[in-house]
Amino acid sequence: MSAMLETVALERRFGGLVATSKVGLRLERGARHALIGPNGAGKTTLINLLTGVLAPSSGRILLDGADITAVRADRRVRLGLVRTFQINQLFAEFTVLETVALAVARRRGRDGGVWRRLAGDRAVVAESVAVLDRFGLVDAMTLRVGALPYGRQRLLEIATAIACGPRVLLLDEPAAGVPEAERNGILAGVAALPEDVTVLMIEHDMDLVFRFASRISVLVNGAILTEGTPSEIAADRRVRAVYLGSGHG
Amino acid sequence: MSDPTVSGVDLLHDEAAAALAARARWRWPEFAFWAAAAASFFLLPEQYLLLNEAAIIGLFALSLDLVLGYAGIISLGHAAFFGAGAYTAGILAKAGYGDPLLGLVAAAAVAGGLGFVTSFLVLRGSDLTRLMVTLSVSLVLFELANRLVWLTGGADGLQGMAVGPLLGWFEFDIFGRVAYGYSLAVLFALFLVARRVMGSPFGLSVRAVKGNALRAAAIGVPVHARLVAIYTLAAGYAGVAGGLLAETTQFVSLDVIAFHRSADVMLTLVLGGVGYLYGGLLGALVFKLAQGWLSDLTPEYWQFWIGLVFVLMVVAGRERVFAWPLRLFGRERR
Numbered sequence: 001m002s003a004m005l006e007t008v009a010l011e012r013r014f015g016g017l018v019a020t021s022k023v024g025l026r027l028e029r030g031a032r033h034a035l036i037g038p039n040g041a042g043k044t045t046l047i048n049l050l051t052g053v054l055a056p057s058s059g060r061i062l063l064d065g066a067d068i069t070a071v072r073a074d075r076r077v078r079l080g081l082v083r084t085f086q087i088n089q090l091f092a093e094f095t096v097l098e099t100v101a102l103a104v105a106r107r108r109g110r111d112g113g114v115w116r117r118l119a120g121d122r123a124v125v126a127e128s129v130a131v132l133d134r135f136g137l138v139d140a141m142t143l144r145v146g147a148l149p150y151g152r153q154r155l156l157e158i159a160t161a162i163a164c165g166p167r168v169l170l171l172d173e174p175a176a177g178v179p180e181a182e183r184n185g186i187l188a189g190v191a192a193l194p195e196d197v198t199v200l201m202i203e204h205d206m207d208l209v210f211r212f213a214s215r216i217s218v219l220v221n222g223a224i225l226t227e228g229t230p231s232e233i234a235a236d237r238r239v240r241a242v243y244l245g246s247g248h249g
Numbered sequence: 250m251s252d253p254t255v256s257g258v259d260l261l262h263d264e265a266a267a268a269l270a271a272r273a274r275w276r277w278p279e280f281a282f283w284a285a286a287a288a289s290f291f292l293l294p295e296q297y298l299l300l301n302e303a304a305i306i307g308l309f310a311l312s313l314d315l316v317l318g319y320a321g322i323i324s325l326g327h328a329a330f331f332g333a334g335a336y337t338a339g340i341l342a343k344a345g346y347g348d349p350l351l352g353l354v355a356a357a358a359v360a361g362g363l364g365f366v367t368s369f370l371v372l373r374g375s376d377l378t379r380l381m382v383t384l385s386v387s388l389v390l391f392e393l394a395n396r397l398v399w400l401t402g403g404a405d406g407l408q409g410m411a412v413g414p415l416l417g418w419f420e421f422d423i424f425g426r427v428a429y430g431y432s433l434a435v436l437f438a439l440f441l442v443a444r445r446v447m448g449s450p451f452g453l454s455v456r457a458v459k460g461n462a463l464r465a466a467a468i469g470v471p472v473h474a475r476l477v478a479i480y481t482l483a484a485g486y487a488g489v490a491g492g493l494l495a496e497t498t499q500f501v502s503l504d505v506i507a508f509h510r511s512a513d514v515m516l517t518l519v520l521g522g523v524g525y526l527y528g529g530l531l532g533a534l535v536f537k538l539a540q541g542w543l544s545d546l547t548p549e550y551w552q553f554w555i556g557l558v559f560v561l562m563v564v565a566g567r568e569r570v571f572a573w574p575l576r577l578f579g580r581e582r583r
Contacts, residue, residue, distance in 0.1 A: 051467065073466045074470060077466070077469035078469045082468075085467070089461050089463050090460075090461065091460035093456070094453075094456070094457070094460065095268065097265055098453060101265075101453075102470075103469075105450045107469065110450055111450045111453070111470060112450070113450050114445075115446070117448060117449065118269050118450050119270035119273070126262055128265060129261045129265050160464075161467075161468075
């Protein structure tokens with residue numbers, strides 16, 4: 001199988017601090033991959049490098065075999081590399097529907113029209129409604145995003161990314177701050193993605209990670225410590241040591 | 250989370266389309282506003298000069314609203330484009346190309362071109378940087394206009410403009426009748442275009458950039474291209490406003506590009522409220538009427554009263570002051 005997303009010796013330094021150290025991460029097409037690691041391991045920095053928010057100091061990023069290291073952030077999205085944010089990044093003044101509709105319109109190349117109206121674009125409207133329905137947000141579609149309760153904003157955060165039609169979806173702690181009862185909605189929305197969509201999830205909730213992932217990479221101090229199946233990771237003594245904080249084994 | 254039935258989807262679809270269309274729907278206060286504007290042309294002949302100026306400043310403030318209210322770019326140098334448009338129309342008229350509409354097109358092109366070029370400076374940095382950059386650009390242009398005496402007339406102003414009749418038929422009269430009709434028609438036409446454009450997917454993506462540039466890029470919106478486009482469009486609008494002033498007053502002085510004009514247009518827009526297109530128009534009207542009324546009362550100190558109004562507005566809070574115009578003219582807020 002070919003790798004859908006791959007990094008080659010990816011490195012990012014902030015002055016003397018090495019935030020990402022020679023990371024070689026490989027996601028197969030359709031993978032359900034999790035990235036775990038203690039706080040400050042550099043997980044979000046890695047996501048920022050992958051999505052083009054940060055430029056790497058050295059190394060390469062390949063999407064479906066093509067080098068995208070120098071490609072601008074918004075172009076990477078158009079190539080199918082889409083992310084969600086650990087802290088909600090939404091348009092507070094938009095309605096829920098407008099948020100998703102803009103993402104759908106963008107993917108369909110309809111966001112540059114200066115004269116047309118979105119309301120008249122049946123394909124965009126239909127797909128927006130479908131995405132909102134998948135996340136149980138249809139009843140909230142005319143509400144202002146800023147007025148939504150946190151849990152539903154979290155759902156919208158993920159719905160917006162999915163509306164971009166990802167080939168690779170990077171979920172940065174999707175369940176962060178979401179009450180236990182509402183986590184299933186998030187997981188269900190992700191589970192409903194087509195199988196050929198590649199998903200990388202960063203998450204602290206081990207329960208969620210083990211339910212979701214078929215492969216897990218462990219990031220410690222900016223470097224990949226180990227990678228394997230959930231059972232291999234669960235049995236790994238070094239991983240246990242890192243998580244229990246009893247020194248590096 | 251089961252799939253809804255087919256008819257359910259259709260219903261939802263119509264509801265969603267209606268919700269998306271709601272923001273773009275014309276509301277009765279808008280009709281009332283433009284009906285009143287049209288009526289003023291027939292009912293207030295002795296106010297033509299004042300109203301003409303209000304319409305021009307309104308268009309100028311509308312242009313700033315595109316930049317500030319929709320794209321979130323703070324500009325303290327918007328007079329650069331107003332001035333560029335005024336000088337373009339003025340110099341053309343002086344050179345014998347006095348057709349008013351030709352002058353406006355040229356003013357829009359020059360100011361828009363200037364906006365396009367300088368927009369790349371504005372992309373850099375944050376609010377404070379943008380404030381400084383826009384201010385600097387306008388100061389540089391002011392000094393250029395001051396020094397290029399052979400072209401602009403320098404501090405004496407541009408003398409000897411010969412503006413031809415509008416559409417080859419309507420001569421500009423001393424009462425300002427043709428002038429006001431002309432300015433009002435141009436304002437209305439450009440307002441319609443702005444309203445349409447800001448209600449389009451493009452307009453939505455510009456507002457997304459203002460709302461959260463990081464997320465806008467993360468859904469694939471080309472942030473820089475959007476800012477360049479809206480800044481260029483707004484500069485063109487400001488250029489038309491400047492061109493209108495030059496043609497209807499048949500005179501251009503350094504005043505059109507001076508710093509106080511950038512500051513005034515900002516105050517005008519803030520007075521009317523940002524981000525719903527009518528703010529600049531209402532602000533210009535209130536500003537001009539207040540200026541006329543207050544300067545009758547206290548010729549020396551009218552600016553004191555304007556200043557006091559602003560202080561009171563700040564104290565009262567933006568949301569409260571603009572609650573009623575936003576409800577009347579603005580987008581639906583829930």
